[in-house]
Amino acid sequence: MSSRYALVAALVAVFAFFSVATTTFLTPGNLESILVNNFALLAIVSLGMTLAIAAGGIDLSVGTAIDIASLIFVSAVAAHVAMPLAVLGGLAGGLLVGAFNAGLIAGLRITPFLATLGTLFIGQSVQQLSTSGGQPIYLITGHVPPVFAFIGHGTVLGIPFAMIVVGGCAAIFATILGRSLFGRRVEALGAQPGVAWYSGLRVSRDTAWVYLLGSLVCAIAGILLSCTVRAYVPLSGNAYLLNAIGATFLGTTFSRVGRPNVAGTLLGVLLLNIVANGLLLIGWNFYWQQVGSGVLIFLVLVVSFGGGRARSTRAA
Amino acid sequence: MPDTVQSHIALPVDVAVPRSRAADTARTLVRAGSLLAFVAVFAAFAAAAPGFLSAGNLANVVGQSAVIGVLALGMTLVVVAGGNDVVRGGIDLSVANNLGLCAAVYATGLGAGWGDGAALAATALAGLLVGAVNAVSVVWLGILPLLATLAAMNVCAGLELVLTHNTVVAASSPLLDVLSGEYPAGVPVLGEVLLGVAALLAVVLHLTPAGLRLYAVGGHREAARAAGLPVASYVAASYLGSGLCAAVASVLSVALLSGSTTGSGDMLLAAVVTALLGVVFSRRLVATIPGTLLSALFIGILINGFQLLNISSYWVNGVQGVLILLVVAATSMLRPNAG
Known part of the structure; x- marks a missing residue:
């Protein structure tokens, strides 16, 4: 069996299993809830992670970009700033985090893991200091503009708004990574940074764009999140970090050459979401769910890395 | 006059440039600089905060650094054996949740009426088992360490919840009384354990042939293999060591907090930072046991x-973040051709 299809096979298997094992899994309501409530945000965040990992880096500060965007957006809405301006403010806040990362990684040549780890720590302090230790900012019902309900739960032609955002971002990222010149350079950076440098690619500039784009999608996720929960909850973005990394690497098994790719990442996110949802429905409590999804990720990794000595050394 | 441009191009791609005297000097400067920073922070607190320099307070700092310190020492083993490329080299993301799981095992074991001996054995077994799973998946299944230990981390977090139902499990035992006490008066036992573990690991890693071989395996795996070292066993041993350290740290944490608590996963990043920050305290800018110990104490002193x-303690994370960035920026500037 080609390891390339391990991810798809796992997806089909869990889907079939939960459809048979429960009466509630295969209902339109549940499937929509998986997509809108679980899939959308993680998918958006994972797109940025996919780009960073494709470029040979990693972004541990996705949570910081989500949180800062949410903080600025919600504070602005609470202060009766016009909605478009509040959204712009949120996006700018997220981009600021990306620009900080870009400066550290492309400018000071700090390795992405450590640079974004530093950003994550600094972001935690900034949030704690600006919310007196982590007090959430709730939007009082009267203050919430009607557009919130639309962004959080609305539909266009029957398609949930969040899914439209996911689709748009995914299409853009798939084009960038798979079909653009910039994407080719990013792949070169990730596969052979030394060769990319010697070939005269402007490594710093491309690296900077990778982290800026990543923080931009995180900011979008942060704003969507704020609209859904109608609040800014400090340090809540970190919850997406490990799942985004997991989904991206699960997705690499979908590529013939073991590289991060948008389609694979989306499948990875879907797998994580379906397993979490399905285990809940068959009556496993939250605790066993975590064990179950951990074991499942592990199995997919084992299958796709199976006999993968050669692959792992080639990647190194 | 030799063509300098050509000498650049002739360099093999992605192979370290031979050390030059200038780079050596710069390394010495960084090391001296970070030691100086340590001393400066120490002196600033000594001058500004009355009571900081008292023996009791300093002993307390060592005691409070014990849990993170032991955890970071285990991480150090993995970093040494795997090489310091954080994505593809050695890293163990499961340490913090392994600690949580071990603490849960220990506390529930004691709660079920087991003696200290049986509970300790079960705890050590749990830690080693997690280490063994990591070792198998990294060494024999060829999964990237970052991913393999990420999956193990999730499983540990889940198993901990299954054991504790996300509540605090109070625990007490004669051993815990000793560990949370002060002996001789004024010296926290936890701190002594940290120093003891560090001393033991330092001897193994820096004074025995096995330790030198571990560095060889992490430094250049192919060369180590060509020299006939059993590379797989060394890497596997480092994960087992890390798992055992997590088990030891879990007992310390149960002693410190009088039980197993939730949220131990939050310690992961602190442990990673401590192990990586320690690099600047070594002459060749590699992970060492004394370096990790110093960086654990440094962060303890800051807090x-x-x-x-x-x-406000809310500043601590930020200062830690800035420190990492400063340290890493300084060290990466010493690496020629970082592009």
């Missing part, structure tokens, strides 16, 4: 000094 000066 303690901030408390004494009544500075």
Whole structure:
């Protein structure tokens, strides 16, 4: 069996299993809830992670970009700033985090893991200091503009708004990574940074764009999140970090050459979401769910890395 | 006059440039600089915070650094054996949740009426088992360490919840009384354990042939293999060591908090930072046991000094973040051709 299809096979298997094992899994309501409530945000965040990992880096500060965007957006809405301006403010806040990362990684040549780890720590302090230790900012019902309900739960032609955002971002990222010149350079950076440098690619500039784009999608996720929960909850973005990394690497098994790719990442996110949802429905409590999804990720990794000595050394 | 441009191009791609005298000097400067920073922070707190320099307070700092310190020492083993490329080299993301799981095993074991011996054995077994799973998946299944240990981390977090139902499990035992006490008066036993573990690991890693071989395996795996070292066993041993350290740290944490608590996963990043920050305290800018110990104490001193000066503890993370960035920026500038 080609390891390339391990991810798809796992997806089909869990889907079939939960459809048979429960009466509630295969209902339109549940499937929509998986997509809108679980899939959308993680998918958006994972797109940025996919780009960073494709470029040979990693972004541990996705949570910081989500949180800062949410903080600025919600504070602005609470202060009766016009909605478009509040959204712009949120996006700018997220981009600021990306620009900080870009400066550290492309400018000071700090390795992405450590640079974004530093950003994550600094972001935690900034949030704690600006919310007196982590007090959430709730939007009082009267203050919430009607557009919130639309962004959080609305539909266009029957398609949930969040899914439209996911689709748009995914299409853009798939084009960038798979079909653009910039994407080719990013792949070169990730596969052979030394060769990319010697070939005269402007490594710093491309690296900077990778982290800026990543923080931009995180900011979008942060704003969507704020609209859904109608609040800014400090340090809540970190919850997406490990799942985004997991989904991206699960997705690499979908590529013939073991590289991060948008389609694979989306499948990875879907797998994580379906397993979490399905285990809940068959009556496993939250605790066993975590064990179950951990074991499942592990199995997919084992299958796709199976006999993968050669692959792992080639990647190194 | 030789063509300097050509000598650049002739360099093999992605192979370290031979050390030059200038780079050596710069390394010495960084090391001296970070030691100087340590001393400067120490002196600043000594001057500004009354009571900071008292023996009791300093002993407390060591005691409070014990849990993170032991955890970071285990991480150090993995970093040494795997090489310091954080994505593809050695890293163990499961340490913090392994600690949580071990603490849960220990506390529930004691709660079920087991003696200290049986509970300790079960705890050590749990830690080693997690280490063994990591070792198998990294060494024999060829999964990237970052991913393999990420999956193990999730499983540990889940198993901990299954054991504790996300509540605090109080625990007490004669051993815990000893560990949370002070012997001789004024010296926290936890701190002594940290120093003891560090001393033991330092001897193994820096004074025995096995330790030198571990560095060889991490430094250049192919060369180590060509020299006939059993590379797989060394890497596997480092994960087992890390798992055992997590088990030891879990007992310390149960002693410190009088039980197993939730949220131990939050310690992961602190442990990673401590192990990586320690690099600047070594002459060749590699992970070492004394370096990790110093960096654990350094962070302990920062937290303690901030408390004494009544500075909000919310600053601690930020200062830690800035420190990492400073340290890493300094070290990466020494690496020629970082592009």
